[in-house]
Amino acid sequence: MLDRRQFLSAAAGFTGVLGLRESLFVRAAQAPAKLPDPALYGSNEDAYWTELRKQFLIPEDEVYLNNGTVGSSPAPVLRAIFDGYNECEKLAQDDPEDYPIWGYASWNEFRDPLAAFVGCMRDEIALLRNATEANSYIANGLDLKAGDEVLMTDQEHPGGEHPWNLRAKRYGIMVKKVTLPKPVPNAAAVLNLFNDAITPRTRVIFFSHIPTVTGVVLPAKELCALARSKSILSAVDGAHVPGMMRLNLRELGCDMYSSSPHKWLQATKGTGFLYVRDEMIDRVWNTIATEGWDDPKLRAERFQRIGSSNVPALWGLRAAIQFANQIGMERIEKRHRQMADYILNEMTKRGAESWTSPEPALRCGIATVNVPPIKRMDLENWMWKTKKIRIRGGEPSKLRLSTPYYLLKKDVDRFLAAFDEYKRAHA
Ligand SMILES: Cc1ncc(COP(=O)(O)O)c(C=O)c1O
Structure with a gap:
């Protein structure tokens, strides 16, 4: 396994040889070496999640509200995958009958x-x-x-x-x-x-x-x-x-x-x-x-x-x-619920019909609303092309908003402001 110093130097080599300054390999290597101190969570939850967000390669100016389709592997996961390749591709197992x-x-x-x-x-x-x-x-x-x-x-x-x-x-x-x-x-x-x-x-x-x-x-x-x-x-x-x-x-x-x-x-x-x-x-x-x-x-x-x-x-x-274990599943689940509740409340204030269960135990990291007469595909395209906000919907007017823990409150607020702007422009 590569230690962090080797990994960074390999990444730097990669960059030099291939000119891949923005490559995944390099960006994964540059993420903070450690997860935020768990004590930070006790003193300032928002600061904890903001620090943790740095482990994810989704660009800072992008808001990803569709973790329900697929997630985004953070730097430690990517580094482990690269380590796995390093180990497997040498085909140097001790046992001649052992293959990766x-x-x-x-x-x-x-x-x-x-x-x-x-x-x-x-x-x-x-x-x-x-x-x-x-x-x-x-x-x-x-x-x-x-x-x-x-x-x-x-x-x-x-x-x-x-x-x-x-x-x-x-x-x-x-x-x-x-x-x-x-x-x-x-x-x-x-x-x-x-x-x-x-x-x-x-x-x-x-x-x-x-x-x-x-x-x-x-x-x-x-x-x-x-x-x-x-x-x-x-x-x-x-x-x-x-x-x-x-x-x-x-x-x-x-x-x-x-x-x-x-x-x-x-x-x-x-x-x-x-x-x-x-x-x-x-x-x-x-x-x-x-x-x-x-x-x-x-x-x-x-x-x-x-x-x-x-x-x-x-x-x-x-x-x-x-x-996930390092962060703690209890904290992750709590954060998912908080963020989904926040976006749901804000959307219903804006007149959206909630398709999310009113029963707290029956909802977690996904809030779903119906927003007729908005056509969800028009909104999806507009959000992504003009605002770099990625959402997912269903025909004709459903929005499924995923709120993974790495999403920050300011990201949700950006989406809400964009939604208001779209509504005004398409009234
Ligand atoms: C409930 C459910 N089942 C199955 C799938 C399919 O997942 P995959 O494409 O990873 O097999 C999805 C994907 O969104 C899903 O939401």
Whole structure:
């Protein structure tokens, strides 16, 4: 591994040779060597987050309100990825049969910190590349017959819904949906919707812990308990959850869980995972098959036998977990809630209709509002092209505003001022 001095000198060499003064490599090397002192948080929270913001390479004059689509890896994560390349690409492993390829081994040095972070056992977790891949494993892996029903919400992401649609088209299972109200008023409303839609043919309840459409935090624990009480399997798409809020999979009580830590955990793009509760592992078939696919002793590692893939990405995942732990998930979650509440309040003061749950427990780092007659795509383009503010919406007038902890209050205020300006100009 390169120490910081070596890293900086390598970066300087890079700059000199290639003229890449603005290269990622150089900028990652130039970020502060240490995270802000935790004591600063106690004395001045805003100063703490302002200092922490320096670890992120998003330019200072850009406001990024779309962490819900993908996060941005901070400098320590990037440095770990570069270290991973440095280690892997020499192909100098001690054992002549040892190759740096994710997809053929246990990679416990990465699974262990991940399992600890999400509250499960190492043997229950498989390192995959994103939630879509993990959802496909779930939808393809269960023994289901034609006519068996999978119950989901009408707010699933295509990477959650379509694996089941494919299975339905090919093998005749039935996909049924409950319609979530906008906003979801409380947990009981969701539980009642699911309870009422369950039939004797329901085999699986599949839902996003935090659906992409509105960012509502669904009552996952209660939904999984409902499923269990009726001998129905629970599969949860948790693409947004790790790194946004604290997560303990065993406490959640789901049978399966998928995720994309490259969103809120700010991990390397192309890192995901599949959790399968120990008691369920033997009931899930592999989708990708190579050596080990039929070895039950491998437990969930069986699902991570995906063929050659990129180990330095896993170095980044591990560093992202360490980064979040250093800050503290409690602080991160609190900050996500504070910032989302702030933007939501300000938007409703401006006449926006809230599609964010009024129940504090059902919201975290995403606020969603409806702002007719504004056309969201016109606003998105204007915000980005004239103000360097990146937002995400949905047709025709929905705005989904993600508030990651590295966003500063002045960034949110810049967005609000820009929104006012747009409204005035397009009245
Ligand atoms: C709820 C949900 N599931 C799945 C996905 C797909 O994630 P990925 O593209 O990382 O597989 C997303 C992406 O936004 C999502 O919001």
